[in-house]
Amino acid sequence: MIAIPYLAALTTYFSYGLLFAFGQIRDFFRKILDWSGSNNLQGYAPICVAHEDFYVRRLYLRIQDCFGRPITSAPDAWFDVVERYSNDNNKTLKRTTNISRCLNLGSYNYLGFAAADEYCTPRVIESLRKYSPSTCSSRVDAGTTALHNELEKCVADFVGKPAAIVFGMGYVTNSAILPVLIGKGGLIISDSLNHNSIVNGARGSGATIRVFQHNTPSHLEEVLREQLAEGQPRTHRPWKKIMVIVEGIYSMEGDLCKLPEIIAICKKYKAYIYLDEAHSIGAVGKTGKGVCELLGVDTADVDIMMGTFTKSFGSCGGYIAGSKELIQYLKYTCPAHLYATSISPPAAEQIKSSIKVILGEDGSNRGPQKLAQIRENSNFFRSELQKMGFEVIGDDDSPVVPIMLYNPAKIPAFSRECLKQNVAVVMVAFPATPLLLARVRVCISASHTKEDLVKALKVFDQVGDLVGIKYFPAEPDKEQEEDKIVKLD
Amino acid sequence: MANLYVKAVPPADLNRNTEWFMYPGVWTTYILILFFSWLLVLSIFGCSPGMAWTFVNLAHFCITYHFFHWKKGTPFAEDQGIYNRLTWWEQIDNGQQLTRNRKFLTVVPVVLYLIASHTTDYQHPMLFFNTLAVIVLVVAKFPNMHKVRIFGINADK
Numbered sequence: 001m002i003a004i005p006y007l008a009a010l011t012t013y014f015s016y017g018l019l020f021a022f023g024q025i026r027d028f029f030r031k032i033l034d035w036s037g038s039n040n041l042q043g044y045a046p047i048c049v050a051h052e053d054f055y056v057r058r059l060y061l062r063i064q065d066c067f068g069r070p071i072t073s074a075p076d077a078w079f080d081v082v083e084r085y086s087n088d089n090n091k092t093l094k095r096t097t098n099i100s101r102c103l104n105l106g107s108y109n110y111l112g113f114a115a116a117d118e119y120c121t122p123r124v125i126e127s128l129r130k131y132s133p134s135t136c137s138s139r140v141d142a143g144t145t146a147l148h149n150e151l152e153k154c155v156a157d158f159v160g161k162p163a164a165i166v167f168g169m170g171y172v173t174n175s176a177i178l179p180v181l182i183g184k185g186g187l188i189i190s191d192s193l194n195h196n197s198i199v200n201g202a203r204g205s206g207a208t209i210r211v212f213q214h215n216t217p218s219h220l221e222e223v224l225r226e227q228l229a230e231g232q233p234r235t236h237r238p239w240k241k242i243m244v245i246v247e248g249i250y251s252m253e254g255d256l257c258k259l260p261e262i263i264a265i266c267k268k269y270k271a272y273i274y275l276d277e278a279h280s281i282g283a284v285g286k287t288g289k290g291v292c293e294l295l296g297v298d299t300a301d302v303d304i305m306m307g308t309f310t311k312s313f314g315s316c317g318g319y320i321a322g323s324k325e326l327i328q329y330l331k332y333t334c335p336a337h338l339y340a341t342s343i344s345p346p347a348a349e350q351i352k353s354s355i356k357v358i359l360g361e362d363g364s365n366r367g368p369q370k371l372a373q374i375r376e377n378s379n380f381f382r383s384e385l386q387k388m389g390f391e392v393i394g395d396d397d398s399p400v401v402p403i404m405l406y407n408p409a410k411i412p413a414f415s416r417e418c419l420k421q422n423v424a425v426v427m428v429a430f431p432a433t434p435l436l437l438a439r440v441r442v443c444i445s446a447s448h449t450k451e452d453l454v455k456a457l458k459v460f461d462q463v464g465d466l467v468g469i470k471y472f473p474a475e476p477d478k479e480q481e482e483d484k485i486v487k488l489d
Numbered sequence: 490m491a492n493l494y495v496k497a498v499p500p501a502d503l504n505r506n507t508e509w510f511m512y513p514g515v516w517t518t519y520i521l522i523l524f525f526s527w528l529l530v531l532s533i534f535g536c537s538p539g540m541a542w543t544f545v546n547l548a549h550f551c552i553t554y555h556f557f558h559w560k561k562g563t564p565f566a567e568d569q570g571i572y573n574r575l576t577w578w579e580q581i582d583n584g585q586q587l588t589r590n591r592k593f594l595t596v597v598p599v600v601l602y603l604i605a606s607h608t609t610d611y612q613h614p615m616l617f618f619n620t621l622a623v624i625v626l627v628v629a630k631f632p633n634m635h636k637v638r639i640f641g642i643n644a645d646k
Contacts, residue, residue, distance in 0.1 A: 003494040009514035010521065016509075017522065049573055054564035192501045196567070199503070203569075211501040219501070431565050434499060435509035 002393060002437060005471050008406045012436050015408050023058030027051075055431065059408075064090045066415035066427055072099060075107035076115035077447040081424055102419065103452055105442045106426035110283040110399050111370045112447030113314025113354045119362045120314070120353035124346045131345035139331075143342035151348045152319075158355050159281070159307070160289060160299035161321035163328075167336045168343040170278060170308030173318030175201040176336035177306070178245075181274075182207045185240040187227055189220065189271070191257075193250050198276060202245070208233060214253075217261035220244065224269050242271040248280030248291035252433055252441065254394025254402050256280070259295050263302065274304045282312025283399050288358045288371050294397065312358075315350040317343045370446040374399055377453060378444045384457050389474035390464060393439075401442040402428070403460075403469070410467050411438050417463040423456055504572060506563040507581040510590055519597065523549065539609035543619060546605040549598070550622035557594075558629045559643060574645055578629070579636055586632035598626040 060067075065084060073080040083098040107114055127147065137143035148166065156164035167173045178201030182188060186207035190198060193214045202209050210227060213219040224242070231237050244266050246257045259275070266273045277290045285293030290307070292299050299305065304322045309315040320330060331337055358367040378399045385392045391404040405411055411427045418425050429438040442456075464470050500511040509515070523545060530541040562573040563580075572580050582588040602623035609615045628634065638644040 002497045004497050004513070006493040006495050006514060009495065009497075009512070010518050013509075013514060013518040014522070017518075048566075049562065049570060051560065051564055052562055052566045052570065052573075056565065192499055192503070211503055213501045214499045430509075431505040431567060434505070434512065436497065436512050436514075 002404065003391070004404075004406065004436065008471065009436060012406045012408070016430075016435060019059055019408060023054060026058065027054070059430075061091055062089075063412040063415075065093060066412050069424070070095060074115040075104055075109055077104055077109075077112075077445060077449070077452055078102065079104045079107075079424070081419070100419075100422060102422045102424040103456055104424055104445075105456060106424055107445070108279070108311040108443055109314070109445040109447065110279075110312045110374055110443070111288075111314075111354070111358065112445055113312070113350070113357075114445075115447070117314070117354070117357070119357050119364075119366075120350055123353045124350045127349035128346040133346060134344055135342045137341065138339050139337050139342045145345060147345050147348045147352075148342060151343075151352055154352050154355055155319050156321055158289065158359070159305055159319075159321040160292070161305060161323070163324045163326075164319050164321040165327050165330050165334075165337065166317060166319045166343055166348070168317050168341055169336075170310055170316070170318035171197040172336050172340065173306060173308070173320060174198050174276065175204060176334055176340075177320055177330065178202055178274075179205040180330065180333045180335070181205075181304070182241050182243050185232060185237075187239045187242045188245060189223055189227070189242065190245040191215065191247065191250075193253065194245060194247060195251065195276065195278070198245055198247075207241075207243075214250075215255065215258055217258055217265055220262060221265050221269075224265065224271065228269065242269070243274055244271050245274045245276065248275060248277040249284065249398050249400060251279050251400060252402065252428055252439070254398045254400035254441075256284075256291060256294070256395045256398060259291060259297050259302075263297060267301070272303045273301075274306065275302045277305060277307040278318075279311055279400060281307040282354075282358060283374060284397055286371070288312070288367070309347070309351045313351045313354040315347045315354070317347060317351070374444060374446040377446065377448055380450075381442070381444055381453055381457070384453075385460065386472070387475045388457070388461055388464065389470035389472045390460070391469075391471045399444045401444060402439040403442065404471070405438045405440060405467075405469055406436060408438060410469060413467045414440060414463055414469070417466060418459060421459045421463070423459045502583060504563070504568065504580055504583070505565070506568075506572065507577065510581055516593055523597075523601070537608075539605070539615070542601070542605040542608050543615045546598075546601045546619055547622055549601060550626060553598070554626065554629070561643070561645075575636070576643075584635070586635065591630065595627060595630045598623050 065086065069084070070082040071079050072082055078101055080099045081102045083096050083100060084093040085096060086093050113120060131145060131147060135143035135145065139148070152164045152166050155166060156162060174195070174197035178198070182205050184206040188202045188205070188207045188209045189212055190202060190209065191214055192211045210223050212223045227239070232239060244262065246262060248257055249255070263273060280291040282288045282290070284291060287293065292302065304320060304326065306318065306320050308318040320327070356362045358371070360367045375397055378401065379396055382392055382394070382396065382401050385401070385403065393402050393404065394400055405414060408429065411429050415425060415427050426441050427438070428441050433439060495513040497512055500508060502508040502511060526548070527541050527545045530544050531538065534541070557578045558576050561576050562570065582590060602619050605619045606616055
């Protein structure tokens with residue numbers, strides 16, 4: 001539920017309309033100017049059908065310098081951003097050799113494992129020497145090392161399920177698992193704001209897909225009841241399998257899934273539930289075990305738990321955790337296990353070591369410290385921004401802090417002004433988010449110190465005033481109120 | 490005015506090309522754009538109000554026919570071309586007919602026609618062109634015309 005100022009909504013529609021109109025006019029003139037040129041396709045079909053690259057050419061390329069900035073250091077709390085320039089109005093960007101040291105508010109570095117860590121890095125280097133950077137084989141051929149077996153056991157214990165299977169890439173985990181779990185004749189009900197990997201996997205599976213309103217258990221129940229009554233399309237036979245797919249923390253909204261209610265509904269109607277904990281595993285919960293621990297849900301109630309290692313563990317890859325029979329079945333059928341190269345051994349070692357640190361098994365209490373730090377940081381940052389009058393969405397305790405912008409012109413304005421003051425932020429615009437709801441997505445990390453956050457808040461305050469995104473009234477300072485009271489006496 | 494907020498609930502529509510139409514403020518923006526374009530035409534050409542409304546009506550016809558009923562597909566490639574055979578009108582509300590949005594979009598050309606013909610006192614040749622515009626637009630929006638391509642015009646190869 002986002003509260004949009006009405007005037008901002010009207011001006012945003014008008015701005016997009018204007019951008020669209022200008023793009024169409026430029027395309028029209030380009031077509032006329034290219035009419036005389038020779039058509040050298042020689043019978044081949046054109047690469048882009050109709051105008052499917054219109055958005056990229058006419059809207060995205062104008063603000064291309066705000067996306068895809070190259071970095072030349074590890075994505076720690078502070079990192080080095082390469083400066084770029086353009087001679088043809090952002091159509092092409094050229095790198096310079098200048099580097100600016102910026103505060104990193106964009107990396108998924110929730111627990112601070114993205115840079116060298118005193119426990120993990122020596123062990124990773126050791127496994128690099130012992131096992132080499134790649135296994136050069138798929139898991140079933142020659143790519144399963146002792147490290148992989150240990151890692152799967154470690155992940156299963158951490159998540160709280162009997163068994164787990166690990167893949168080399170997080171996106172692939174979703175898009176290769178869903179076609180194996182459910183097929184034609186099945187029904188997938190997914191949250192309307194699910195990640196692209198889930199959408200792709202669902203489309204690739206061949207099952208019927210229905211969408212329910214974001215985080216609304218009552219609408220999920222409505223959709224379930226309607227689909228159960230109708231049955232499969234055209235034949236109206238009962239569905240072979242029904243699966244509900246939700247995420248732990250939604251990466252663009254920063255809000256937590258309403259897991260207890262959704263699980264209650266799934267149990268009532270006997271549907272399977274697939275929980276994608278990409279952003280929540282390791283970042284929320286008292287001991288970092290994800291959204292199930294935070295919301296007090298028994299892990300035995302969630303049928304399939306999926307997660308990635310890119311966010312909180314500082315590595316790469318994804319996992320699926322479930323019952324022993326499920327994991328055994330996946331090992332026989334999943335193409336990512338049978339044909340894709342297995343996860344790189346140093347990456348696997350990084351995951352194992354970071355899990356040990358989080359659980360406190362490395363002999364220090366850095367893990368609980370990091371978890372407390374990230375919770376404190378996110379709550380502090382969020383409440384300070386709300387006090388300044390920004391519109392911040394997302395739940396408390398969630399390390400993803402999106403700030404609403406709305407107007408398309410504010411996207412490059414905010415990004416460039418922040419970069420001038422050495423703060424690097426990530427912008428999210430259409431089509432990753434709905435047209436109206438463009439935003440700045442800040443990812444808080446346990447490695448951000450209080451000074452870093454205070455500096456970021458100062459920069460946001462200035463840039464927010466300049467760009468004009470303080471849509472809510474700011475709360476006055478307590479000190480100012482006390483002064484006023486004194487003056488009245 | 491500055492403190493007027495609307496609540497936006499993300500609709501359950503995966504098609505980003507049409508999902509933006511389900512948010513609050515779209516209808517108002519549409520009507521305001523038509524009104525301000527009338528003022529713009531009046532200021533630039535200095536013609537009578539009736540001629541300006543006729544001009545707006547015909548420009549509205551050309552633009553909405555081209556973008557709602559002629560162009561097919563979506564302006565981005567992330568949906569892998571599953572809407573490439575559908576025009577924007579056929580895509581909105583997931584293909585459901587007679588929803589509130591569709592009824593609103595059908596009424597707008599009719600209201601524009603009434604305003605344009607009233608302010609020109611129902612004289613020819615403006616009346617002929619206005620009537621042609623409204624007939625084409627309203628017929629194109631009938632539920633029975635869903636995915637119909639007359640004489641194969643604008644059909645896929």
